[in-house]
Amino acid sequence: xxxxxxxxxxxxxxxxxxxxxxxxxxxxxxxxxxxxxxxxxxxxxxxxxxxxxxxxxxxxxxxxxxxxxxxxxxxxxxxxxxxxxxxxxxxxxxxxxxxxxxxxxxxxxxxxxxxxxxxxxxxxxxxxxxxxxxxxxxxxxxxxxxxxxxxxxxxxxxxxxxxxxxxxxxxxxxxxxxxxxxxxxxxxxxx
Numbered sequence: 001x002x003x004x005x006x007x008x009x010x011x012x013x014x015x016x017x018x019x020x021x022x023x024x025x026x027x028x029x030x031x032x033x034x035x036x037x038x039x040x041x042x043x044x045x046x047x048x049x050x051x052x053x054x055x056x057x058x059x060x061x062x063x064x065x066x067x068x069x070x071x072x073x074x075x076x077x078x079x080x081x082x083x084x085x086x087x088x089x090x091x092x093x094x095x096x097x098x099x100x101x102x103x104x105x106x107x108x109x110x111x112x113x114x115x116x117x118x119x120x121x122x123x124x125x126x127x128x129x130x131x132x133x134x135x136x137x138x139x140x141x142x143x144x145x146x147x148x149x150x151x152x153x154x155x156x157x158x159x160x161x162x163x164x165x166x167x168x169x170x171x172x173x174x175x176x177x178x179x180x181x182x183x184x185x186x187x188x189x190x191x
Contacts, residue, residue: 057188059168063093068161074099074124075135075153078163082128088191089171092135095124097161102139103154104147112152115139121161122146127186128165129173134186 064085068077082090102115119139126135137155138148172191175184 057168057171057190059089059170061166062169064090064163064165064167066163068097068157068163070157070159072157072161073153074137074155074157074161075133075151077161078128078135078165079133081163081165082130082133085167086130087165087167088129088131089168089173089188090128090165091168092124092126092128092163093166094164095121095161097121098158099139100156100158101154102137102147103152104137105150105152107149109149112154113149114154115147117141118158119147123148124151126151127173131173132175132184134175 064081064087066081068074081087098117098121099119100117102117102119103112104115105112117139119141122138122140124135124137126133128135135151136148137151138146140146170191172189174187174189176187177183178185
């Protein structure tokens with residue numbers, strides 16, 4: 001899988017990256033950098049320290065535009081849409097609408113908190129696929145106060161939710177347990 005170092009300004013002095021085999025580069029100022037590629041990570045070793053980067057992926061995209069109706073569960077409907085349309089790697093491009101109530105897991109929290117609305121959806125962002133979703137939402141109440149966190153099931157549409165998803169057609173999103181975070185985290189693969 002090709003790895004781009006263009007944003008880092010590295011000049012290759014060897015044949016380039018191979019899984020698990022180090023190779024050497026130089027920075028624009030001539031500093032030697034040892035590079036090790038493993039799984040989705042790129043490890044840069046220099047006299048100034050260690051930098052961990054990730055491989056980047058590119059894909060053509062296809063937009064999916066739809067509207068959810070009053071009473072529907074926002075998260076469940078997004079997951080259902082991904083299943084029905086075989087979206088293996090998507091992201092939320094835009095979302096406008098409102099909720100009667102919101103179920104949110106707050107930052108650093110373990111429990112789901114229910115908030116009674118109505119609320120305007122200020123933002124909805126995240127990654128979606130047939131293997132799981134990771135969605136964050138921000139909502140404002142009638143006073144303009146904003147709450148936000150992880151969108152959970154049980155968040156009910158009030159009047160509408162106008163959704164635009166972008167499907168990455170050559171990628172596959174999966175979620176695997178990360179020992180470091182204790183959560184299932186995003187793994188990106190080419191199809």
